Amino acid sequence: MGNFCCHFEARHDDDDENKADLSKATIVFVLGGPGSGKGTQCELLVKKYGYKHLSAGDLLREEVKKGTQLGKEMESIMKEGKLVPTEVTVKLLRKAMQASSNDKFLIDGFPRAIDQAETFEQDIKPPALVLFFDCPEEEMKKRLLKRGESSGRADDNEETIVKRFRTFLDCSMPVIEHYERQGKLAKISAVPPPDEVFVEVQRAMDGLSTEHGEKPRASDHVAAHAQGAGLMAA
Numbered sequence: 001m002g003n004f005c006c007h008f009e010a011r012h013d014d015d016d017e018n019k020a021d022l023s024k025a026t027i028v029f030v031l032g033g034p035g036s037g038k039g040t041q042c043e044l045l046v047k048k049y050g051y052k053h054l055s056a057g058d059l060l061r062e063e064v065k066k067g068t069q070l071g072k073e074m075e076s077i078m079k080e081g082k083l084v085p086t087e088v089t090v091k092l093l094r095k096a097m098q099a100s101s102n103d104k105f106l107i108d109g110f111p112r113a114i115d116q117a118e119t120f121e122q123d124i125k126p127p128a129l130v131l132f133f134d135c136p137e138e139e140m141k142k143r144l145l146k147r148g149e150s151s152g153r154a155d156d157n158e159e160t161i162v163k164r165f166r167t168f169l170d171c172s173m174p175v176i177e178h179y180e181r182q183g184k185l186a187k188i189s190a191v192p193p194p195d196e197v198f199v200e201v202q203r204a205m206d207g208l209s210t211e212h213g214e215k216p217r218a219s220d221h222v223a224a225h226a227q228g229a230g231l232m233a234a
């Protein structure tokens, strides 16, 4: 079996680094397997909490659409259900964050590997909270095949879905475990209908304090979440 976390050689292009100060930004990572409902919950979060939603997958697909050489390489990686090089995705995210007037960000579908988490934390900053949508593969597969009927996405097909699941298990689960160890993870069942999932999402988000603008206190969140939802070890 090949290495599903593999990357091709990184390109360095730092022309837009440090253009805007992101040191005061509030960052929430939104993680979960393919089709677990990350995008759906982000839409609800934007409406209620006014965050800027940045989907790593959407940013990558926009680049692919441009038809550049890099875009073509990324397209074939995505069709294989593998991960685009960290540097490419972090650069797109940083650029989109700097272009936004918002200072609260939902980073959806990122980080998907430990090196992505490390690079983002070093280049930008660590997350205040990590939402993890927990969903069985069978349910995710059903949702993705249904989405594939109208999404037009080249990766919403049975063959690629299986590969994306493999990448998620091999590369992304260690990221979930990493943030669980740090006490930043809110693990939420993604199986109920979206509005029911969102009840748990709000419980996690409401643990982020708003004193002096938006100053996150992960420990408040973890305590509230553990008490309320029984999802974290005491």
Ligand SMILES: Nc1ncnc2c1ncn2[C@@H]1O[C@H](COP(=O)(O)OP(=O)(O)O)[C@@H](O)[C@H]1O
Residues within 6 Å of the ligand: 032, 033, 034, 035, 036, 037, 038, 039, 040, 041, 143, 144, 146, 147, 190, 191, 192, 193, 194, 197
């Ligand atoms: N809680 C849910 N129950 C049933 N279907 C859902 C739920 N959340 C999302 N979906 C549907 O599943 C598909 C995948 O959801 P999406 O938000 O696009 O997932 P992701 O961003 O994690 O890939 C979409 O067609 C969406 O409408």
Ligand SMILES: Nc1ccn([C@@H]2O[C@H](COP(=O)(O)OP(=O)(O)O)[C@@H](O)[C@H]2O)c(=O)n1
Residues within 6 Å of the ligand: 032, 033, 034, 035, 038, 055, 056, 057, 058, 060, 077, 078, 079, 081, 082, 083, 084, 085, 089, 108, 109, 110, 111, 112, 116, 155, 164
């Ligand atoms: N951090 C990321 C996010 C997405 N991707 C690529 O983009 C694809 C689609 O990601 P996505 O987040 O839009 O979709 P889902 O797989 O979550 O439904 C992934 O399968 C990867 O090929 C990546 O390489 N690195």
